[in-house]
Amino acid sequence: MSQLEHELRSLKDEVIDMWKLVQSQLSKALSALINFDKDLAREIVMVEKRVNGAELQIDRDCEDILALYCPVAVDLRFLLAVLKINTNLERTGDIAEGIAKLILETDRPFPQELFEATKIIEMFHESEQMVQQILDAFVNEDSSIARGIFVRDELLDDINRRANDLITDYLQQYPQDLHQALNVISIIRRLERVGDQAENIAEEIIFYIEAKVLKHTNKRIQE
Amino acid sequence: MENTIISSRNFNAYFGNVHAVKNVNIDIPKNNVVAVMGPSGCGKTTFLRCINRLHELTPGATSNGKMLLNNEDVYELSPILVRFKIGMVFQRPNPFPNLSIYDNVIAGYKLNGIKLQKKERDQIVESSLTKAALWNEVKDTLHKKGTFLSGGQQQRLCIARAIAMEPEVLLLDEPTSALDPISTASIEALLYELKKNYTLVLVTHNMQQAARVSDRTAFFYLGELAEYNVTKEMFTNPKDKRTQNYITGRFS
Numbered sequence: 001m002s003q004l005e006h007e008l009r010s011l012k013d014e015v016i017d018m019w020k021l022v023q024s025q026l027s028k029a030l031s032a033l034i035n036f037d038k039d040l041a042r043e044i045v046m047v048e049k050r051v052n053g054a055e056l057q058i059d060r061d062c063e064d065i066l067a068l069y070c071p072v073a074v075d076l077r078f079l080l081a082v083l084k085i086n087t088n089l090e091r092t093g094d095i096a097e098g099i100a101k102l103i104l105e106t107d108r109p110f111p112q113e114l115f116e117a118t119k120i121i122e123m124f125h126e127s128e129q130m131v132q133q134i135l136d137a138f139v140n141e142d143s144s145i146a147r148g149i150f151v152r153d154e155l156l157d158d159i160n161r162r163a164n165d166l167i168t169d170y171l172q173q174y175p176q177d178l179h180q181a182l183n184v185i186s187i188i189r190r191l192e193r194v195g196d197q198a199e200n201i202a203e204e205i206i207f208y209i210e211a212k213v214l215k216h217t218n219k220r221i222q223e
Numbered sequence: 224m225e226n227t228i229i230s231s232r233n234f235n236a237y238f239g240n241v242h243a244v245k246n247v248n249i250d251i252p253k254n255n256v257v258a259v260m261g262p263s264g265c266g267k268t269t270f271l272r273c274i275n276r277l278h279e280l281t282p283g284a285t286s287n288g289k290m291l292l293n294n295e296d297v298y299e300l301s302p303i304l305v306r307f308k309i310g311m312v313f314q315r316p317n318p319f320p321n322l323s324i325y326d327n328v329i330a331g332y333k334l335n336g337i338k339l340q341k342k343e344r345d346q347i348v349e350s351s352l353t354k355a356a357l358w359n360e361v362k363d364t365l366h367k368k369g370t371f372l373s374g375g376q377q378q379r380l381c382i383a384r385a386i387a388m389e390p391e392v393l394l395l396d397e398p399t400s401a402l403d404p405i406s407t408a409s410i411e412a413l414l415y416e417l418k419k420n421y422t423l424v425l426v427t428h429n430m431q432q433a434a435r436v437s438d439r440t441a442f443f444y445l446g447e448l449a450e451y452n453v454t455k456e457m458f459t460n461p462k463d464k465r466t467q468n469y470i471t472g473r474f475s
Contacts, residue, residue, distance in 0.1 A: 002472050070431055072458040072470045211460035 316377030318369030375406020
């Protein structure tokens with residue numbers, strides 16, 4: 001194996017480690033939401049620094065490989081994809097941190113009825129599964145798995161679209177839960193963005209493997 | 224292809240029984256730089272030497288198929304005429320050691336017995352050295368021997384000598400492999416300028432050079448033209464697995 005191949009393999013391992021860290025942040029955010037666990041929410045905010053550190057390290061490693069090895073073809077596409085995936089993962093980490101901060105500023109636990117009315121837990125699970133699916137696509141270099149994300153994202157979009165009406169209905173019944181309801185809607189907006197980040201990452205994986213640019217195209221047609 | 228200047232059709236070249244270039248079909252557009260790359264022994268230099276009929280000068284070397292220059296088969300023209308129209312620059316700078324810079328530039332005319340007035344000679348020397356980006360450096364020492372120049376300057380002198388004959392095509396066989404990075408950069412800058420007036424076919428082992436200076440790249444492997452494409456496409460998304468393995472250094 002050439003030196004460049006070693007470097008690319010270790011870069012891929014770094015990205016996978018960062019991915020797992022971000023997944024863990026999302027999963028802790030879900031647990032903190034369900035259990036109204038402020039200690040866990042604080043932990044997420046603390047760990048966010050590690051996500052940022054991983055992003056900086058991956059950026060630096062990409063720069064070094066570009067400068068020292070001048071990669072071309074599939075290697076160049078891999079590096080360009082990793083640079084963007086890195087940004088998308090860091091933003092996903094920011095979203096987990098944002099959710100944790102919303103939990104920290106909420107004064108009372110979130111009522112179960114609010115979760116059920118908004119389907120936020122279902123949305124959370126779907127977001128986590130999308131992040132896992134796109135990781136599988138990256139690890140196995142399988143663009144067909146990546147393409148599956150574009151359909152999956154529809155559920156998140158649907159819940160997000162209906163959120164205002166659902167929250168309005170809920171608040172007519174439980175006006176005392178206004179603060180919780182507003183924070184839940186903020187969390188729903190953030191989870192919708194997790195879906196967007198997963199879509200962006202899917203586009204980068206397809207670019208890397210197939211050299212096709214799906215940005216600003218109708219992905220359903222491209223499937 | 225539009226504006227094609229050189230085309231080969233089912234072109235084969237041999238050294239005795241060794242089949243060095245296999246059934247190559249390629250169209251080279253006018254005023255383009257075409258890089259030819261591939262592992263050692265893949266036939267790229269042999270193919271280059273077939274374009275201006277230098278290959279046949281090697282004992283035992285033969286070829287068949289069509290090699291067209293502006294739709295004329297170069298193998299049906301006089302080899303001298305072909306080499307007027309298709310100049311060549313070699314790997315190591317090779318100015319004539321006993322000739323001055325001035326006489327090196329017009330050596331092609333002298334060797335072919337073409338008589339010129341002094342004024343014409345002066346014009347050709349100045350214009351060729353200017354095109355080769357060497358005039359300003361040597362205009363006061365034109366009657367010194369060419370071998371006093373640095374390696375990079377000598378190579379530019381060889382380019383001036385080649386373009387003094389006003390060829391349509393310039394073949395360059397690893398023209399910078401014996402030069403330092405600064406001289407290499409000046410030759411690469413020169414190639415960019417020269418393509419305005421000439422078509423350049425450049426054999427190179429330096430993939431980054433191919434990527435930097437060429438419009439199209441041809442990849443040869445075991446005598447075959449494995450892939451020929453626009454350089455940007457070749458270096459971002461090669462279509463042939465062999466090209467990908469070569470340019471990413473994965474050849475075993």
